[in-house]
Amino acid sequence: MCGGFTYADVADQQQHAAAQGTALAQAAIAKLNAHKGVSCDEIACVMLTLEDASVLSLQRLPIKSPHQNVMYMLPVPHECLGPNSEYLIASGNMPCVYSCIDAILDPAPHVEVPEIADTPRYRSLSASGDEGDSGNVSAPPIRLPPAHCVENTDGSKTFVLHTHTIVKSEQDMHSAIAAGQYKDVPDYHQATGYACFDSLVEGLKRNHVPLYHLFAHDDACVIDPDPDGPFVVHPIAMLNFLDELLPLLMPGHDMLVCVPKFDDKGVPAPRSAFTFAFHYPAAVATRPLLGLVHNDPTISTNPRVDENYAIVSNVTMPISVDPAIPSGVPTQLPLHPTSAFLPKYAELDEVHPHHGSRVGGVTPYEVVDGWLSGCEKLQQMAMQKLWADVAAFVVDELKLPPFDASTIALTNLVGMHLPATTTAVRCEPELTTASAINVKKRMRTVKRERVVRAARHDVAPEAMETVV
Numbered sequence: 509m510c511g512g513f514t515y516a517d518v519a520d521q522q523q524h525a526a527a528q529g530t531a532l533a534q535a536a537i538a539k540l541n542a543h544k545g546v547s548c549d550e551i552a553c554v555m556l557t558l559e560d561a562s563v564l565s566l567q568r569l570p571i572k573s574p575h576q577n578v579m580y581m582l583p584v585p586h587e588c589l590g591p592n593s594e595y596l597i598a599s600g601n602m603p604c605v606y607s608c609i610d611a612i613l614d615p616a617p618h619v620e621v622p623e624i625a626d627t628p629r630y631r632s633l634s635a636s637g638d639e640g641d642s643g644n645v646s647a648p649p650i651r652l653p654p655a656h657c658v659e660n661t662d663g664s665k666t667f668v669l670h671t672h673t674i675v676k677s678e679q680d681m682h683s684a685i686a687a688g689q690y691k692d693v694p695d696y697h698q699a700t701g702y703a704c705f706d707s708l709v710e711g712l713k714r715n716h717v718p719l720y721h722l723f724a725h726d727d728a729c730v731i732d733p734d735p736d737g738p739f740v741v742h743p744i745a746m747l748n749f750l751d752e753l754l755p756l757l758m759p760g761h762d763m764l765v766c767v768p769k770f771d772d773k774g775v776p777a778p779r780s781a782f783t784f785a786f787h788y789p790a791a792v793a794t795r796p797l798l799g800l801v802h803n804d805p806t807i808s809t810n811p812r813v814d815e816n817y818a819i820v821s822n823v824t825m826p827i828s829v830d831p832a833i834p835s836g837v838p839t840q841l842p843l844h845p846t847s848a849f850l851p852k853y854a855e856l857d858e859v860h861p862h863h864g865s866r867v868g869g870v871t872p873y874e875v876v877d878g879w880l881s882g883c884e885k886l887q888q889m890a891m892q893k894l895w896a897d898v899a900a901f902v903v904d905e906l907k908l909p910p911f912d913a914s915t916i917a918l919t920n921l922v923g924m925h926l927p928a929t930t931t932a933v934r935c936e937p938e939l940t941t942a943s944a945i946n947v948k949k950r951m952r953t954v955k956r957e958r959v960v961r962a963a964r965h966d967v968a969p970e971a972m973e974t975v976v
Contacts, residue, residue: 569798578721580782593656597786598660612887617859619879652674655668672759675757676759705750724741812925813926820894821918824843829926841933
């Protein structure tokens with residue numbers, strides 16, 4: 509799950525908010541528009557076993573929004589980061605490989621039906637776009653260390669708030685309230701939220717990120733260009749920050765705060781994606797799954813994944829996600845080889861209902877065989893291009909060892925109903941590959957839904973962004 513927001517042209521606001529109330533109005537508008545149009549469609553999670561037996565998990569999250577967002581928040585299990593966040597390493601932006609993934613998972617729509625005895629033609633592989641008892645006690649102050657910062661090669665920064673040390677379970681929170689440590693639930697939430705804010709601010713200062721790039725200031729405060737100078741965050745900006753942060757806090761999790769590169773005027777650099785790299789010295793059972801559910805995990809226990817979320821590995825690695833409740837059953841997410849996604853004979857007329865290679869209303873076997881052969885060759889081409897792009901990024905950008913690119917196993921989580929608290933996957937025993945058919949069905953169902961919605965709004969299907 510993730511949260512992304514903007515404070516409505518913060519830098520502009522600092523220069524033109526002389527009139528009383530301007531900052532308040534702009535911050536309120538920003539709150540209303542924060543999530544409108546935000547999409548993370550076509551996320552790619554690439555899990556690699558490298559030649560030295562270390563494990564690399566790459567997460568590429570496309571961010572599509574009509575607003576200039578200045579911050580994104582992503583909860584991640586503390587065990588995935590390591591005791592001192594050492595597993596999260598600096599990274600540039602991995603190339604978009606989703607078009608290759610799509611071609612492997614569902615090659616049928618991409619391969620034209622050949623004329624009799626003709627060679628199949630291929631479409632382009634280019635990317636599609638880049639409450640408790642009250643009392644008179646005072647809440648004990650909660651402290652966090654300054655946010656750990658990982659500076660990426662593209663100038664963006666990822667700050668780690670070590671929230672696993674302060675976020676309590678529901679039961680522990682109410683026990684603390686009953687013991688008189690906090691007056692009520694809002695009192696506990698406020699103490700927790702302010703601790704996170706203080707940790708982030710200290711991390712921003714230590715890494716020379718001016719606070720006014722991210723937060724609207726109080727009108728009574730004069731901005732000091734020195735990042736260590738005086739700065740008072742506007743109350744509404746603070747409320748916006750807490751409103752976005754608190755629903756994402758979970759026991760046992762830290763918080764990643766992603767900040768783009770800013771120019772001298774405080775304008776965030778335009779970007780299409782954030783890439784996160786987690787490097788483990790040996791195989792690990794729990795690996796991060798960032799950005800699966802958006803903004804508020806309390807809306808639905810098992811929401812549907814409405815956007816494409818691909819998981820790819822160079823080893824066969826059946827996986828699962830934990831249930832929403834301890835007594836529940838894990839949801840299996842088996843990864844499949846490319847052959848499991850090849851279409852069947854009957855799919856030709858379903859995918860290409862108007863092709864002109866029928867003879868007497870029947871498609872000749874040689875036409876179907878040629879089409880199936882084209883689908884298999886497309887998968888091979890897509891796999892080679894995907895691994896070539898990823899390998900170049902791993903070796904040239906991250907300076908890590910190469911990996912075996914002869915095998916690929918993958919799936920797409922789109923259309924599945926998964927726990928809203930899902931932030932990681934776990935390895936599980938070997939499973940059947942039968943559900944590979946369902947992966948294609950879910951992908952095609954979502955595509956059809958987008959076409960219908962686009963027709964209603966009279967826009968192209970690719971212009972329709974699913975907002976979650």
